[in-house]
Amino acid sequence: MSLLRSVFSIIALTKPINTAGTVQTRRNFKRWVSPTLRELAHRVKKQGPQKPEPRSGFLEWNYRSELFAFGKRLNEEFQLPILQIAFTQQAYANQEQERQRKLGIAEADLQISDNKQLKAKGAHITRAYVEAYLQHSLPKLPPAGQKAITSYLLSTETLAHVSMHLGTKELIFSTEYPPNSETLAETLQAIIGALADSSGVDRAFLFVRDFICTQLNQKDLLDIWTPEQPLELLSEICNQRKLGEPEPRLLGDCGKNTLLAAFQVGIYADRQLLGKGFGENVQTATETAAICALLTLFDMHENRRPFDFQIQLETKNVRLG
């Protein structure tokens, strides 16, 4: 055995001497790298597009810190248990209860509260404040217009957009990921409810003003609400305000009887120009002019004074019902 070992050691000693001249360090990519990457890429392609992974599944994730930071980021004082309830969707709570029941946990410990009540409360507060804000900012607008702008601000898309940009996407407990826009919108309302519970209705009002009402900034209000049958509405408004009967007059035309005809019509009431409008025929131009006149009368024309987002509405002006 010892003889065998000595023979091996001799071979081991002699080997490097023989190959010393031919060994060289190689600094290129190994031959296996490219086929391996190709195979991996092939497998990824075969699997198809993957669902986005929830951030909460990562190793560096602390839900409590995230909740704390959520409140601090928005400059609000939340009570964390209430905030956590606001992030829990009803479907998720039910699913979780079912799961725990299957695991054999006692019924008494199965109480998981969800955000249904907070959501109702938040939705109520939001609607009341938005209505009061519009009443204050656009006092001359008729109820139909105020209703249209309110429903724009409280629509699922607007609320979901706001909610998404406040960073609720990762914090929501919901059955699907990423949460759909309805879930996002409901969660935002629940957060407003939670804020009212934590630091009072006044802070909730300011929250609505700062994050939801500001969505009106630089928006074309005509896109949100266009008066139907503007001429009739205009004569009605003129009668109400005693401006005299509105009367359309042709201000100019260009290219009559051609494909590119343009007419400009002005609407006068009591010899005062109320609004001007263009159109490819006189009727369209008259309607455009009527809309222009209405916008001026309602104080929502393009060069109106910008919305004031610093106002403090008095709480008694907000009708909480």
Place this chain on the structure above:
Amino acid sequence: MSNSHLFLKSGFPRAPLQNGLGRYVCQLQRITLKFCKNNGSSRGMRDFIENHLVDFAKENPGIVVYVKPRRHRTPVLVGEYLNGDREWLSCRNSTQDEISKWIDLLKTQNGSSSSMRLRKMWHTDVPSIQGPWTPFLLRSPDANNQTLPSKEASQPFDIPQTATEKLIELFKQQKLEEGKAGDEILEQKRAE
């Protein structure tokens, strides 16, 4: 713009969610510091964590800070923004001052700036305050009473004086200076 930026997303500077109009919300929502506990390239990151990280977290309660040690890897800063962007920064061999500055940059921007090329340094939704020009803009009131086609309206405003007209004018002026009515002389000449 270099070749590697050809397919970079481009856009304009925009404040997300009308930020700053109602109240300011810091757009950096979480930051992860990854470093090695004994590799030399992480030295600055370790110094930063030792000396400044607690102060940073206290000053910015709205930013969640995660610290992730990992062996023999380069130190890295990962910032995540409210708009869903994620910015990855290598801090290999950086000093703690450099890291403070990079973190300050991440804190003050509103999305991953390295993943977007700015087309302009400004943006407006209302490019013209006056509105577009139309043929009806600033028109003379006379135009309303004109019957078309009319001769004056059909010719250009700037017809230069012809040589004949100029000569006639010169001639009249000369005759006026001589004390005679220019028209009479002209008639005489024509009769001749």
